[in-house]
Amino acid sequence: MYGSSFRSLSAAFGKSALFPSSRYGSNRFIVRRGLETAASAPIAGKGKLPLAGIRVLDMSRVLAGPYCTQILGDLGAEIIKIEHPTRGDDTRAWGPPFAKYLDGREGPGESAYYLSVNRNKKSVGLSFAHPEGVEILHELAKECDILVENYLPGSLKKYNMDYETIRKINPRLIYASITGYGQTGPYSNRPGFDVMVEAEFGLMHLTGSRDGPPVKVGVAVTDLTTGLYACNSIMAALLHRATTGEGQHLDVCLSDCQTATLANMASSVLISGKKDSGRWGTAHPSVVPYQGFKTADGDIFIGGANDRLFGILCEKLGKPEWKKDPKFASNNERVKNRVELERLIETETKKRTTKEWLDLFEGCGMPYAAVNDVQGTLNHEHTIARGMVKEIVHPVCGPIKILNTPVKYSNADPSIRSPPPLLGQHTDEVLRERLGLSDERIKELKKGGVLA
Template sequence: MLFRIGNLIKTRIFLDHCNFISLNCKKCYADVVTNKAGPLDGIRVLDLSRIIAGPFCTMILGDLGAEIIKIERPQIGDESRNWGPPFIKGTKESYYFLAVNRNKKSVCVDLKSPKGQKVIHDLAAKCDVLVENYVPGKLNEFNLDYDTIKHVAPKLIYCSITGYGSEGPYSKRPGYDVIAASVGGLMHITGPRGGEPCKVGVPMTDMATGLYAHGAIIAALFQRGRTGLGQKIDCDLLSTQVSCLINVAANNLNVGLEAERWGTSHSSIVPYESFPTSDGCYITIGAGSNQQFKELCEKLDLPHLVVDERFCNNEMRVKNRKILIETLRNRFKEKSLEEWCALLQDSSFPNGPINSISKVMADPHIKHINLIKEMEHPSGEKIRLVGPPVKFSDCRNEISLPPPCLGQHTSEVLKELLDYSDVEIQSLQNCGAIS
């Protein structure tokens, strides 16, 4: 009886998996059993996005095993291809583009052309997911909006990534990371104490939106496994940014606390910031409990701070922040960064150096976990990229394809996926619908 129940459970899991991936079920099941597949192997994504948020989302899906067909404008491509220097040697392919476009096939289609639109419809019917990041309403002009596409591909998950969503007074505005970070408050709380607002060094709002989108797509695929139907997903930069305010938003909504810029320090925990060392470098430390604070003072040979009533708990340390931080800063300036790192490396409280990017890439831990991957670009040049940060025990999450050259896979995809003949492809090229 137990054996039969076990077989029924395994059968149900297998059927659910087949329904989820919808393509190449037997092969995918065999690959999963032998640990050869990514968790999204068999899922095909039609990627109409460009710049960062959308491509970051589809890159993650590609790392997880999905097949990504990236649609680009003929002759021009994704705008970020030109965002250099630096460029790959002998090309006009920017490293900016390479950073978020691995594991993709590039297909050039003119979305303004009726024949190009027909190509997209044909591709949508063969795909599980479509991702786009046009201003709301723009794809209506090309017959590529959700209401049109869902009739062509009713099982398709259609994910729109926009600046402000599909409704509301800002909905027609184009979306940019730094603007969403401005309107959404991130820049208001980022920067030195008493100084000007600062943007984060990388487009965190774009990337957070891409992460939200990739999670939502996977959830919608599971939902499709139950209903057999696709649906539309709306992700936008502003909503993402506001959701990422977490405790800052909660403090304001519930007690009216207006946030400030704190530099590297923390509004609610002291000490929790970066300190300059004698060699002009910086070390960051945090002491969120009384025990950690006690240990920090012992490591710094400042035992008198532990028994000082002004610093007896975190509330008092926040209240007397200025004098405590001044004392700690003076102490940290007495040794070099290397000396402090050696002294504090076995501490229970969090601490670490502020590394340059070169030091990050050469860090022994980063090397040990093999996070940096090297591959050959289609141009023949060797390139290195930061690989997927998540590991699975029983499936793959890895780089399988280097970032593509513009239009590199156009003929291949149209032939192999859509069964277009050489004559049809040549005709589409002649009229400019593809390139």
């Protein structure tokens, strides 16, 4: 498909009309050599961006892929986000809530979901159902170090955007495929959202109150951990490329990442041969007391995870005799008698407010925590002190608050440098500056529905 369409395009416009010949000369070689250097040489100094000079072609949408590329963008990579020219990333419509437009344009605004994982990116509205769109993507792939996509296995082959095709165009490219169930296996062609994978691969069965039904986790944690695994594997592939010059294909899927993050729970089953420990709510199957307890006005989590810490708890609760009671003197006995002990502890914790218990436990050496809602978390004094919420100015929504990048570096400064883009906000800029397309040619492609 691509070969014939490319020939027809060349015949109609000439190669120099769509992609100037200077892009194929020595200047283009210098650009690529610059990226090679950026990928292999450390950049030191406060205020520097570790991935400066790295360019990412982001063909992902929703959460796992965009979360991965946002991390890369925070670290300094240039992220070129490819979106459908009319509807864009699916999450643009996932609301309410929306940050409302302030410039009079139609629509509810920019969805909070979309805004959460798309900062530090450039949006290009492009349809690769058109041959011209595929040609543009191929040229962008030549200019990029990393490509991230999350389509069903085989879906991109008909557009000649599959790994085998792209590696011939750019052998140094790191091509990350993020899917529900991977490139192989009996479920590989199934579409898979986070909640389905939580259900199928054990997490939902472990989550929920005792004797209650399975429940999903409150955030799409499998998508997020998969995005983190994808980002980590991309970093490793960049290091590998720096020493070997080789690109590679990364097969990252929710089902594998979910299974891997069962961690100690999976290990317990593999060693014991039993099904699993079941659902425990906030409690721990083998450590007591280690859970949330009701207070006079809310909840508090208490971590009396060993005999010494349990002794501290007894003193603070005004029940020093408990630590000498044979039923509670050791963790093994506390696990056997957990129902009685939990009832006794909660009888005491209900006598004071959460704030009163927090003040009483302060500095005692035992882990404890208030059980906060999300608003309480975002306004928490520690959240504020650590700079985890930032206010930025959106081009059409005005000031908005978003989460900050979490890791602090001593010799680098990952940062929020640009707000999540409007659909197609950077189409002209990217195609003009990266591929050398003329304004007239960009207008023609927009008129033909290829670009937005």
